[in-house]
Amino acid sequence: MHSTEQEILRERLKELEQLAAQVDPSLKQDIEKISKRLKSEELAQKATLEVVEESVAWKRVQLARHKNRLTTLEYISKIFDDFMELHGDRLYRDDHAVVGGLAWLGEMPVTVIGHQKGRDVKENIKRNFGMAHPEGYRKALRLMRQAEKFGRPIICFIDTPGAYCGLGAEERGQGEAIARNLLEMSDLKVPVISIVIGEGGSGGALAFGVGNEIWMLENSIYSVLSPEGFASILWKDASRAKEAAEIMKITADDLNTFGLVDKVIPEHEQGVHEDPTSTVNFLKEALIKELDRYSDMTSEEIVSSRYDKFRKMGVC
Secondary structure, three states, rough: HHHHHHHHHHHHHHHHHHHHHOHHHHHHHHHHHHHHHHHHHHHHHHHHHHHOOOOHHHHHHHHHOOOOOOHHHHHHHHOOOOOOOOOOOOOOOOOOOEEEEEEEOOEEEEEEEOOOOOOOHHHHHHHHHOOOOOOHHHHHHHHHHHHHHOOOOOOEEEOOOOOOOOOHHHOOOOHHHHHHHHHHHOOOOOOOOOOEEEEEEEEHHOOOOOOOOEEEEEOOOEEEEEEEHHHHHHOHHHHHHHHHHHHOEHHHHHHHHHHOEEEEEOOOOOOOHHOHHHHHHHHHHHHHHHHHHHOOOHHHHHHHHHHHHHHOOOOO
């Protein structure tokens, strides 16, 4: 119950008490009913606030957004060798919110693509806070097609609050660019591993998320929209974002339990930035092992594996 409703009940309670004393003692029953309801609602509200304060989900949201959290380029520099970044979508321009190129994972050539956030205000403005324009998704798709042509596995790093929704982006076909990625990624003849390293927000994240494997770092989140957006839509109150985060089930553990992600990558309880070496080493070994498994599969088996994975999502 909201505070305004509680105030109304309290005022009504005072009126009934005055009336009972002056006119009709039988109104005490009504007074007792309202008193009980008011007390139970206050207790329930207090319990909800206590749960929100201890919310594991909200702590994960904060860690996923931490300013010192490793970015895509930092993972690339620590995991891969001889990374060569490629630029532009060959249609409009280069989008700095998306980085991608060629690299070596051990002795295996791979294509690496990911959202890129900044470390400070200046870099965040350049990177548009990791929110890609249509040309960012088209650049990524160009690199994916190139990887398929030369038989290179694709590794995608997801870290975005969502696709950029500005007027220019919409004019240049933001929705179509994301949809095109979903369509073409589903039929790629090479293995795709998608890893949520921070925020995985809405279609902006899903455009890199149609993988044979979907992994999440332990303190990352993956959701249809932000907790603030959820609270604003459902309750018309963005301040209830903590409560929304718990309800939405957006943590790696939640999604792994539901079978929506395949692996949870462990990290330091205070965030990967507190101990990047352990997480990076674990992730590198896991990637090498997983891609070695896919190396024995035909292109038809790889496509079929991805198709079956998504068809089974949501089936109890």
